[in-house]
Amino acid sequence: MAKIDEVAKAAGVSISTVSYALSGKRTISAETRRRIEQAVRELDYRPNAGARMLAGRRTNIFALTEPFRADTHAPAHMSFVLATSIAARRYDYDVLLLTDEEATAGMRRVASSGLADAVLVLDVAPDDERVGLARRLDIPSVFIGVPNDHEGLVCVDLDFEAAAALAVDHLAAAGHRSIGLVGHPPGAYLRSNFPPRVRAGFERRAAELGLDSSVERPEAGGTRGAAVRAAVEALLERGVTGLVLHCDDATHLAVLDALAARGLSVPGDVAVVSVGATFDTTSFQPPLDVIPLIPQASCDLAVDLAMQSMTPAPPAPGVRLIAPEYHEHGSVGEAADGSVAAHPPD
Amino acid sequence: MAKIDEVAKAAGVSISTVSYALSGKRTISAETRRRIEQAVRELDYRPNAGARMLAGRRTNIFALTEPFRADTHAPAHMSFVLATSIAARRYDYDVLLLTDEEATAGMRRVASSGLADAVLVLDVAPDDERVGLARRLDIPSVFIGVPNDHEGLVCVDLDFEAAAALAVDHLAAAGHRSIGLVGHPPGAYLRSNFPPRVRAGFERRAAELGLDSSVERPEAGGTRGAAVRAAVEALLERGVTGLVLHCDDATHLAVLDALAARGLSVPGDVAVVSVGATFDTTSFQPPLDVIPLIPQASCDLAVDLAMQSMTPAPPAPGVRLIAPEYHEHGSVGEAADGSVAAHPPD
DNA sequence: CGATATAGTCGAAGCGCTTCGACGACGAGC
DNA sequence: GCTCGTCGTCGAAGCGCTTCGACTATATCG
Incomplete structure (x- = not known):
């Protein structure tokens, strides 16, 4: 000392x-x-941190608001917290965690007591109460995720719409004319900002390409994948040969199980692409093509923007979408009916 | 402002x-x-936080070191982080997160720059490098988990040994003479502090009661529960009729699947008790008896001790073990051979 | 009834750092 | 040879709070 x-x-x-x-x-x-x-x-x-804060008018601390609600999908959210923390350390910043009810009230508290220089907002809901608060705060904020009303905010996220569209492109290019989306459970569409964006991208691109498309949003967990099995059945009955998966890892497994149970092989009978996964899709049987959600990409950018927000030339408000990347692992094959279209784009 | x-x-x-x-x-x-x-x-x-820290020589911040390693079981660890954060807020304390490599180096940094009043140590390994550091720190620390060498440290945890013993007691009381433990994968016994304690409690009490006992530690994930199935087979072949489960939720499911696949019913043919689960065991089919690990209990106590550490009368070093509680949900029945012992000990 | 305690308030001295303005030394330019 | 600008350094003024000691007014006691 x-x-x-x-x-x-x-x-x-x-x-x-x-x-x-x-x-x-x-x-x-x-x-x-x-x-x-x-x-x-x-x-x-x-x-001494306190003396530095007081004299320097700078805390070297980011507040990270991440509610960690009961239904939060832990592994994905943990990845974001970890990636944010690592990104912050690159600039010698520490991360103060605001969880639970304090995720909102804490923002106000921390901002007006000068405990943090900026707020990073995680687990953004479509209609997030932290949006209005962020506009009123006297320190900058960066959202990792895009709320419906994001005017005046700085937001960062994977371009989920483009990701879903890219998945559709690949299925279409392989000749699949009828495709299905296995999405998050309906509740997630209210609590999280990105499931609706995946769905929109999926449906829009399918319509643009003139494909038949259906969406199923089975409840996860529960009675051991029964809902997932039913969802897969429903899609298959509608003649779906290409599947886009935007759901947790357990549901991925359940989908593959359901296909196997029907005696269908991937990619022989059904093509499968995973969208927005934070987990490893190559450890599935078979490994799945994926357009991953990479926490590090979003969090690095978010922290960069937060740093820039504290300079005399703060970044312009707006949504920064990260371009999706398609990773091939062999789970998309040519459609059985042979009416194959052009090669996958790019 | x-x-x-x-x-x-x-x-x-x-x-x-x-x-x-x-x-x-x-x-x-x-x-x-x-x-x-x-x-x-x-x-x-x-x-103003900085002024308060400087003048008051008190930060109102706890550092929380939680490595979040790649193989960390996210849901359980998230629960602990959340519970700690909530407990800290009760005393108007905030939580500064130290993850990854910074989990160790950050302790030193945060302590000597006066950024935190105390350190809470999570995800404790049996041979944890933060142990030596904690002894040298000029701010107090509380471990949530018990490292092998804990001399001079303040530690808090569920009494895993007693929990395993309690599970064995219940199986024995229901007449089971041959019991098995399905534990975490071998790697977890090196990385985490509690699997060895569960195993020790299981084996010791089984020996005291003169029961046949075996331990299997299947790798989780991987090829869809094959390892778990093999482990269950192995136990059944040794005549096991009572099972203690100390593993993640996916492995619980796989065990129940494996039993069902053999045509065995719970509790009819096999008794099952879950130990140290942070997840809900009543949503399984059937609901499982459980001796839960309750993050809130450990974290509340840890924060209380941290608060007390900053008073003129700090708590004595030592391990505070939280007594296990048995929750019946009907997954333990009388052993088939009928040689039933006394009633379960309270 | 005077000595003494107690409650309630204030002024001022820091806490350990950052940063402003100033100043001396020195080389460049005229 | 003198002025000017630049580089390197220093002293001192805060940053906004906590806390110590002191002071006044009122209550308590023998």
Whole structure:
């Protein structure tokens, strides 16, 4: 717990010189800097956080609001929290966690007590109460996810619509004329911002290409995949030969099981593409083509934007969509009827 | 962003009176307090965090170190993070998250820069590098989990040994003479502190009661429960009629599937007890008896101890084990051979 | 009834840092 | 040779709060 005056004394310079050497905000001679750095090392000096906040008007802390509701899909959300935390550390920022009811109230508290320099908003609902609050806050915020009303906000996310459209493109290019989407349960469409966007992208592109399309949104868990099985049955009965999966890993498994139970092979009889997965789709049997949701991509960008928000030239409000990437793993084959269209785009 | 001097002026008192009224550290007349509180409300005053830290030598922040490694079981760990955060808020404390590589290095950084008042250590490995560091830190720490070498540390956890023993007691009381443990995969016994404790409690009590006992530790995931099925087969071949489950939810499902596939019913043919689950075991088919791991219990106690660590009378180092509780849901029946022992111990 | 305790309030001294303005030294330009 | 600008450094003024000691007014006691 050495203090800056001890460093100054050890290096034979004044307190302000130490401060400038450490912050780099004024030029310091190489020799002086060397002596200061050595003193810092020898004394294991680390500036006091409170003093730094008070004098520097900067906390080096991001508040991360992530409700962690009971129905939150833990693995995906944990990935985002982790990715945010890692991204923040690149700029020497720490992450303060606001969960549960405090996810909203804490934003106000933390902002007006000057505990954080910016707020990162996770697990964004379509109609999120943190939207209005963010506009009123006197520190910047960045949303990872896109609420319905996002005017004036800085948002970052995978382009889920484009991702779904890209999946449809690949199925269409392989000759599939009737395709199905296995989506999240209906409840998720109210609580989360992205399931509706996947669905919209899926249906729009299918319509543009003149494909038959259907959507099923089975409840996950429950009686051991029965709902998923029923959903798959329903899609197959409508003649679907290409499947887009936007759901959790257990539902992925259940879909593959249901297909196997019907004696259908992937990609022989049915083509399958996973969209927006944060988990590894290559460990399924068979490995699945995927347009992944990469937390690191969103979180890195979000943190960059948060940093920029604190400069004199903050980023313009608006939605930054990350372009989807298609990863082939062999789960999409030519449609059985042979009426194959052109090659997959790109 | 009103400041304390504005509150003082609005209430017609001095700055120090406002401070004392807000902290309660000196007596303030009812009338004065009323005027101050009103001014605080009208100005929406909130003390500046940095100034408070600097002057008060207290951050109102707990550092929470939780590595979130790649193989971390997300739902369980998220529950602990959430429970800790909620418990901390009860004392007006915020939680700063240290993940990944920073889980260790961040402890040192946060402690010596005075960014946190105490450290809460999650996801404790048997041989955890944070143990040595915690001893050297100049702020207190509380471990949620018990490392092998815990001398001088304050630790909190479910009494996993007693929990496993309690499960064995119930199986024995129902007349089961040959019992099996389905534990976490072998790797988890190195990374986590509690699987070995469950195993030890299981084997010790089985030996004390003169039961035949076997342990299987199937790899989870992978080829769709094949390892779990094999483990169950192996146990059944050894004549096991009572099963203790200490594993993730997917493995629970796989075990029940494997039993069903053999045409065995629960509790008719096989008795099943789940130990240390953080998930709901009543949604299985059938609902399972359980000795749950309740994150809230551990985290509340941990936060209480952390608070007490900052008083002039810190808690004595040592392991605080939380007594296990048995919840009956009908998955344990009398053993088939009829040689039933006494009733389950309370 | 004077000595003493107690309640209620205030002023001022920090807490450890950042940053502004100033100043000396020195090289460049005229 | 003198002025000017730049580089490197320093002193000191805060940042907004907590807390110590002191002071007044009132209550308590022998």
